[in-house]
Amino acid sequence: MRAWRRPRLAGSGPGARERLRAVALVLPLLVFLGVTFLAPLGTMLLRSVYDPTVADALPETIEALREWDGDGLPPEAAYEAIAGELARAQEARTLGQVAGRVNRLESGLRSAFTRTARNLDEAAAGPWREILAELDPAWTEPTTWHAIRAAGERFTSRHYLNAVDLQRLSDGSIARQPEERRIYVALFWRTLLVSLVITGLCLVLGYPIAHLIAHAPPRRANLLLALVLVPFWTSLLVRTTSWIVLLQTQGVINDLLVTLGLIGDDGRLAMIYNMTGTLVAMTHVLLPFMVLPLYSVMRSIPNVHMSAAASMGATPVQAFRRVYWPQTLPGVGAGSLLVFILAIGYYITPALVGGSSGQLISNMVAYHMQTSLNWGLAAALGALMLAGVLILYLLYDRLVGVERMSLG
Template sequence: MLSNPRVRAGALTLPLIAFLGVTFIAPLGAMLWRSVHEPLVADALPQTLALLEAWDGLAAPPEALYRTAAGEFQQLQASRALGGVATRVNRVQGGSRSIIMRTARELRGTAPASWREAMIAAHPAWGEAAIWGAIRRAGERYTIRHYLNALDLKQDIQGRIVAQPQEQRIYLKLLGNTLAASAAITLICLALGYPLAYLIANAKPPWPNLLLLAVLLPFWSSLLVRSMSWIVMLQKEGVVNDLLVALGLVAEDGRLIMVYNMIGTMVTMTQLLLPFLILPLCAVMHGIPPLHLRAAASLGANPRQAFLHVYWPQTLPGVAAGSLLVFILAIGYYIAPALVGGRTGQFISNLIAYHMQYSLNWGLAAALNFVLLVCVLVILVAYNRLVGIERLRFD
């Protein structure tokens, strides 16, 4: 088999495939798995959950359930594992954590005759169905809860899928904001980058190299530095405001707020992503003979017609490649919104990071990630329909 040169040549790509598998596909799979697989509660409260399974949810919970639950709570508390369980129940229904923790504290070391009364005495919520329903849901080993959550939905006590209360709907709006801002950034990049790319592709030496250097120069400094420098530029006492005030365009007390909001995010990201649009566009424009515009002129076309019918259509593969690159990079962008976005200029990635680092709700973070991934795939498919992915040229 290895004597076949094509097989041997193909074997050279094996390290790359292995690398992709280890660094990309495996983590992606793990992430997806984590977004639907949540075994912690199920492993911690096996007997309680078995009893809850038998309970119809309408009648009063039986004494056996109280006894089993209290027993397992005490065990977990002893091994300091109860906090994690309570947190997960809390994610299903707010307030559950304090109920569980307080009850476990009060029951510590006791052995009452009626566990039911003791637990209700510790917290009256145990007399109602809600907390038991929450435990049962949190105990599901496989769950779509995180996806519902990511889409501003939830399951009510009867298991029906309903919208979150108005004040808790944040993810869809943020996703919408992210997509809209990314689209706007892409368009701004295109408007700024197209003429520059044309200049680079058509100027006389040494200008192309100098301009290209200017485009690439920012890459030589850290992403952080570039983002932070925009704070210097845009802040209230910053360069831009000073200039506007000095020119009398803006009153001293009317300095513009351009940073720590969406404007700051968009300005910064436009600058950071511009090279990703210019480079592929430049490559494509380089391949278009300047003779074509002369030919168009000799055939009677005015400059507008020559551009519209002859030049622009030939740059479309570059436009498509560049704007796709910028858009996909933008919707996953994290660092610029985190630094200069303030409260209103956040992207969905910042919330994912929040759930990874602070709320430690990795399941939800993974689900949000997957929603983002689906968005990208949908856009790719749409692009393919519109432009044809095989026509993209990055060379």
């Protein structure tokens, strides 16, 4: 009699077990990327458009202001609602957060909120419009209520508007910020220009260094490669402060120039706390990220290619331009992309050596995250930086091709 065999279930067998094993091996990496990259990125993007602080603390006031057409002062119901909600916010210790959010839209309202909430207990019962007007004259200004209504939006685009020096007016139209508050667009352009300049400097300095290492004898190449890697073994803070010692007015470089008679003692060069210091220090920090991809590509190029070009009558310049340079483009692309992306996000080095003229947009992101605590604006600035990098990456892919990029 023919033996009966149990039918094989779909998805069972050696192939299915191998797939499950592969998924199990990759799962820790996926979890790590989700926790350390995707979750913070999603939180940043959400925070840039979502701010429920004022809406949660002043729900009745925001509801009363929805019926206000924006002309003149709001109805008595809005005054009564905010009087009660300011008192409750003070008891809940959330008044400072609410006042800070509204103060970002209309300066001076932080003190108006705190003064009003502090003196509400002493106010007599009566029409709340008159009572609040006596406590602080800001409650008689329509701009105060426009700021409260704008801050009460849970989902808002004002952070992105501020990030590009724009603002939404009380009638809903969009206009440019006052001239004294237009800072972010200029910083974006400065960051882009500085990143491009640093990428160019690293390419000009790193290309001959990588060529020298790739064509040096093994012992000398190892020594040169170790010297290139020295910045990786030194703290970023130590490297940056070392440049402060070298570049300051009474520093080593100026003393040497004075000793050699190239400049006078009263004509010392200002090379620190300005754009010069930023360019020098960041180029030094990022140079290895250009040298290593170039070196890995150059090492794989046979020396006979240049000899063959010379045997066919090409001059050294022609041989380099038509034979050697095209073969190094994958390393050039990889190094340039690495240096450019890292330069856009640097903020410690510009903060220490850049001064007011050497600050980049990343310094403003750090300022809003750590000092002003305007996390929504910081998230919007970071999101715009991310979008800019992605656009440049796609442009690079379209013009050069990411598949030609090589990291060795």
